[in-house]
Amino acid sequence: MTLLVMVPPQRESTAGWAERLMAEVPGLTVARPSAEDAAWALREADAAYGVLPVESLAATTRLRWFQAQQAGPPPGFYYPELVAHPVVVTNMRDTYTDHVATHTLSLVLALCRGLPRYIRDQQTASWNPDWDPEAIVSLSEATALVVGVGALGTEIGRLLAAFGTRVTGIDVRPSARPGFADVLPVEALDEQLPLADLVILTVPHTPDTEGMIDARRLKLLKASAYFVNVGRGPTVQLDALDAALAAGQLRGAALDVFETEPLPDDHPLWRRPEVLITPHVAGVGPHEAERRFAVLLDNARRFVAGDTLINVVDKSKWF
Template identity: 70%
Template sequence: MKKPTLVLLPPHDPDTDGWRDRLERAVPELVVLRPRTRQEAAHALEEADAAYGTLPADLLEHAGRLRWLQAPQAGPPPGFYHPALVAHPVRVTNMRDTYTDHVAAHTLALVLALARDLPRYVRDQAGARWEPDWDPGSVLSLGEAGALVVGVGAVGAEVGRLLAAFGTRVTGVDARRGGPVPGFAEVLPADALDRLLPEADLVILTVPHTPATEGLLDARRLALAKPGAYVVNIGRGPTVRLDDLAAALAEGRLAGAALDVFETEPLPADHPLWERPDVLITPHVAGVGPHAEERRFAVLLENARRFVGGQELINLVDKSEWY
């Protein structure tokens, strides 16, 4: 019987250079190909049963036998789930829960920085200015604050657990998850968002970019937010309308924001958010941390074993919802 074939699609991340040999040693029932060019990839896909990477429509046309596609990220970039891929019978899995600890730690770092007004002090340091602010209202007491976590997946759940350790009352909204979650006072359906926004001192978005979450936090919803609230986005950039956020900050309706992801990346150098003293910006680095590539390989390996064994794959995606 012919062995199933998995194609590692270009372009290749240098950290994955040894994956072909490692997969074939660990799963001898599988043939692994690593084409270097799009032309070679198109040829390899004609006989492929599975693939790892991004599969645009022009390459998908060659994948008549494809039954499984492993996405290289937890939330692939816009355009990954194009209409042809959604319509194709191929099953897609992603890398969710591989960076949970790193992203949650980064989120807490952003929250603590906002709560203690660190963005302003960092700017003061750069200018050698000694200007302490002794106003008690200049800080957010996490033990007296309410946080709304938008998206209670692996990352959102961990963020809520960590915030609860500071005494924060944490509420979540999620399209799929309900019931008790450690650290959360309650987790409600996604349609409760508008009702909960006016009550939250911290609004933390961890949701993926999907048709339902694109532009989720726009001018209308920012107008619903509690005056003086803080917004933190570590999910995906298209979920927050940056111009609307900048306007809300300029009008003084929000106390500040911290962003790791943006509608346009890199954030344009002339965007007003760069200049605001109440905004903290990090360049999409929340997932950075040790062991990330090994964790991604572990997901690919586990699914490769399951695929050749005819077992259910882990991290399956609803392609119509992009996650």
């Protein structure tokens, strides 16, 4: 028998998963131990699901597969001991691409149509229409730069292209994508930033992307550009972004993820009228738990059968 341990604590949405996995995958035993019994269970585990702290990894003796419960786990997930361990790590990428892409388009449309201003006016019952054509960004005449063209970036580009937007991508593995005029290597980022009316960041948090949007790169943006981050918070230096907005180096921003979460209530970005903030909710939507279960089930079947797993992570790069 193959033993998979669901490492505590587990989300309420995973209740019943152990029984379902065992019913669907002959030869698989699934344990859902308490926190007190986790180390004992992990000693015999062939596979694990959830978050595996360094002390829990040290308790294992035969672990060969570890399924992360997120597409982009939080900072510290890929610690040195895990990277060095022979265990194969898989993640949950592409389980809520449609939700995040829809949220991203909501942010883009709100910025381009000036909705943050009107939302503020609504709070004070102020009838204050702005008829200046320059107050609006026409997507049919705009250029968007999508930084990170995985499943999420590809879907965002496809949706933007439907509005007539010219979409360029930047990716570590550049290749043609539907809706994109071009997808370029990372080395082209600095030359592309000054050309974009919209810069949309979808990249995961990795050693290479941490702090990639800094004061130097923010100075490369058009003063009329909007910046959107729906990837991971540590990729953007928030104080540098606030300073750039204060200096008029860009037109505005929309953020769903932050360098520090929750965003401290005294951070000046909360009070910037040209900034739209949502509290890391872009992935919210129906069927999220079932989609994650489907990935776990598929990989459990493959693991027991000795087949190649899906969503395998390059641990040294964290994605």
